[in-house]
Amino acid sequence: MKEASAPAIEARRICITGVVQGVGFRPFVYRLARARGLRGWVRNAHSGVEIQVEGPPEAIRNLLDAIAHQAPVAARVASLAESPVAIDGFEEFFIAPTVESARRPTARISPDLPACDDCLRELFDPNDRRFGYPYINCTNCGPRYSIVLGLPYDRPQTTMHDWPMCDRCAAEYHDPADRRFHAQPVACPVCGPSYELEAGKRREQGDAAIAATAALLREGAIVAIKGIGGYHLACDARSADAVAALRERKYRKERPFALMVRDLETARSIVSLSPDASRLLTSVQRPIVLAPSTCVLPGVAPANRDYGIMLPYAPLHYLLFSAGAPSVLVMTSANRSSEPIAYRDGDARERLAQIADAFLIGERKIARRVDDSIAMAGAGGPVVLRHSRGYAPQVVATLPAHRPMLCVGADLKNAVTLVVDGQAFASQHIGDLEHYAAYESFRETIDDFCSMYEVSLDDALVVYDAHPQYVSSEYARSLGRRHRAVQHHRAHVASVLAERGAFDTPVIGIAFDGTGYGDDGTIWGGEIFTGSLRDGLTRAIALLPAVLPGGDAAARHPVQAAAGFLSALDDLPDLTAPPFAFPDRYVKALRVARSGVRTFVTTSVGRLFDTVAALLGFTRAITYEAQAATWVEYLARSSGDARPYPFPLCDGKLDFRPLLQAIVTDRQRGRDVGEIARAFHGAVAAAVCAAVGALGAQPVVASGGVFQNALLVEMLSERLGARLWVNQRVPANDGGISLGQAGIAAMG
Ligand SMILES: [Zn+2]
Ligand SMILES: [Zn+2]
Incomplete structure (x- = not known):
């Protein structure tokens, strides 16, 4: 009879990176390991979570499998590496102290999390000691990024450091079997912060x-x-x-x-x-x-x-x-x-x-401003329109960059991206830098990110928009030693490529937006590129240039943009008469446009949308960005299919003149404005597809504020299917620019 031998014992070191701190990962591993009779330890390290485990190979494999498939809801495992190590002879499994290493902390801080079901159950249970307590939380839920003052994520480094835990909270905090084991913001009505009403x-x-x-x-x-x-x-x-x-x-x-x-x-x-x-x-x-x-x-x-x-x-x-x-x-x-x-x-x-x-x-302080995020279900999946609470500061892309990079984005809808060890961390939405408080917040966020991830700007490449007058660019040039400017619309296209990790894929890149500084110093915003992130993006097709009377003010007054675009028509009726009833501002702007003095050249599709909005009745000033374009989309949704207007491609230019001429004529004939708006959307989609057809069969990337227009994206998606790539993790608007800058700068 064969003698039964003791099962072989193995020892493994497991390193896990990703969002694994502050999301209940250590207690999760602890419970799994104990349940499988394994010995060793788990601890937070600067790069994530480390595990040393000893036991039968079968049980270790089983543990790895469970880690991969049952991780806490808020955890995001980016990588899991294991290697054999010598057996140490541990007697149990325990949670080891956090490593205080000198390495740069690339462990990721979790975004803020909504109250979990377990906490909600306690919140409404009259017998629970946290019944009705507004600061209830556990390792699976609660604030994170909004309370962090530094890494590694531990209570003294959060805005909860002012509230020492009571004995009962401390007992939960130190009990590895408890749902609140090392939940940094843990508190209760006895020891924690409270709310006050001032009326x-x-x-x-x-x-x-x-x-x-x-x-x-x-x-x-x-x-x-x-x-x-x-x-x-x-x-x-x-x-x-x-x-x-x-x-x-x-x-x-x-x-x-x-x-x-x-x-x-x-x-x-x-x-x-x-x-x-x-x-x-x-x-x-x-x-x-x-x-x-x-x-x-x-x-x-x-x-x-x-x-x-x-x-x-x-x-x-x-x-x-x-x-x-x-x-x-x-x-x-x-x-x-x-x-x-x-x-x-x-x-x-x-x-x-x-x-x-x-x-x-x-009473609990907020460490930094984190607005609500905005998202929608797009034709090709969820689309983020404002990347902020719940998303920031997550990693939105992995880039082949070996040195740190700080990318400061654009002046409108600002957000910054810091690249550390190839991980692109996107900040929360900061806002329009023309407001002093936003500009302050912009500088604070840069300091915040650099200190949180221990990046010295002296070692970093600082990347900014090529616009010479952007305050973000000016500030960026005052930081660090190495600088790089990136053209705005290439950054839009690159933001999609960076999200996808498509560094070498040749693409057709469409960047349609309101305003960005072009290579030739004119205002771009209707650009179609070919090339790849690696080899660079070359402008192949653009909107026919129009004149824009009065520069920036034209972005606030659709009739002013209209004066510029319509001055290119041969046969222009008096638009101060019905049904247009354009105000005086239009007449003055038209005079300026025709004189050529104080005018700018633009290829902005955003301003083309404004022009159409004016023709359809939006003749006052806008009160928020993209308002007129949003209204044209709203009108178009009110109509069924309508045959697209002509929007021909001639000599590499999309000629808007036949398009606007047709709209003027239809309006005079009294055609329904919803139908006109629909036919206009159809014309833009058809023009994009014609341009794409002329350039090849590559994937089509579409980014820039104009592509927040869901109807336009739906129309393109119907024609292009999976060939159409749009932003998913960062906004298509200027909130995504900093990631695009990172994508381009990472290519060297
Ligand atoms: Zn909870
Ligand atoms: Zn307490």
Whole structure:
């Protein structure tokens, strides 16, 4: 009889990178290892999580398999490497102290996470010690990026360092079997921060503050509410008076307000949600999702097809709804006009004093401003329109860059990207740098990123937009020693290629947007390139150049852009007469356009959309970016298919003259404006496809603000299918520029 031999024992070292710190990864590994009778340890290291494990080979394989397939919901494993090591003879499995190594910390900090189901259950359980506590969280949920002061992610390096844990919280924090094991923001009503309501002279704390806030909202008040990454201004979205008051006090005439709805069912009662849109709405990122409205909430989103809606994500939001707050709330970034969102208490009190009737202020500090993200279900998958809370500071691409790079983006919709060890970390949305607070935030974010990832700008390549007057470019040139300028529209195309890791693939790259500085010093915005990221992108086709009277102001006045584009027509009727009724500004601009003095040359498709908007009736100034173009899309959605207008390609130029001539004629004949808008969209899609056909069979990359137009993307997607590549992780608008800069600069 053969003697049974003891099973062979092996030892392995496992290194895991990705979003693996602050998401409950160590307790997860601990439980798995113990359940399999394995011995050794798990610990946080600067590069991620390290595991040393000893036991039967079968059990180790089983552990690896479980790590790969059952990781905590917020974890993102980027790589898992294992190697054999000598057997140490451990007697149990334990969580080892975090390594304090001198290496650069490339462990990734997790984005902020919405309250998890377990915490919500406790939040509403009267027998739980955290019943009704707005700062409840665990390793699977809660704030992360918005409270981090430094890496590695440990409590002393968060804004929770002011609140020492009570014995019961400490016991949970130190118990590897507990859901709150090393949950850095762990707290309870005994030891943690609380909320206070300030309404005039009245003060309420804790539960009473939340109940009073819900009551104020029901009565039609506007309340500034401190959330995860900043303050919101909230009011009852079904109260036309409250919404109108908010618009007036905030100096925000027409730009849509975001909504927070109590639950998915409420969402379905105001918008039509596709399965993709509901998945996005309930995803751990909890973005604002754009979806077609099915009811009218006066003043919420004038002349827009969509509402932007989100679900509650902070425990406080759930508590407010449960305390009887209206089931659909306006929850807009707390600021005046289009300034950046307020996130510091003193600043919020001061800036919002004339807007909010009351303030619901939480004691936990916000380390940095992180706005709500915006996303939609696009023709080819989810599309991020604003990359911020829930997404930032995630890695959006892996690039072949061996030295660190800081890419500062563009002046509008600014976001920065830091590349460390080939990982491109995209910042949260920062905003328009013309606002001083946004510019300050831009500089803070750069400092923040560089210190968090221990990058010295002396060693980094600093990359910026080629626009000589951008403040971002100017600031970038004052940083570091090595610099590189990247052309705006190439950066748009490169942002898609960087996301896909398509460094060598020859493509046709389409960059349509409002404004960017071109190679020849003119304003580009309707460019079609050929080439690859590696070999460079060459401009092959562009919009026929038009004149733009008065430069920047033309971007705010559709009739001014129209004067420039229409001055190229041979046969132009008097557009101050009906049905056009253009105002005086047009007449003056037309004179300027024809004189050639104080005019600029442009190939901007964004301004072509503005021109069409003016012809269809949008003759006033816009009050937010892309408003006129959004309105043309909205009109086009109201019509069925319409035969595209002519938009021919001649000698490498897309000639807009026959297109505009046809629109002018149709308007005079009284054709429905929705049909005209539809036929215009069709013309742009057909022109793109004709240009693409002339250039080859390569994949077609489309980026730039114009491609936030979902109807246009749908039309292109119908014709091009999988050949069409659009942005998925960073915005197609200028929020994606910094990643594109990184993509181009990484090629050397
Ligand atoms: Zn939780
Ligand atoms: Zn406690």
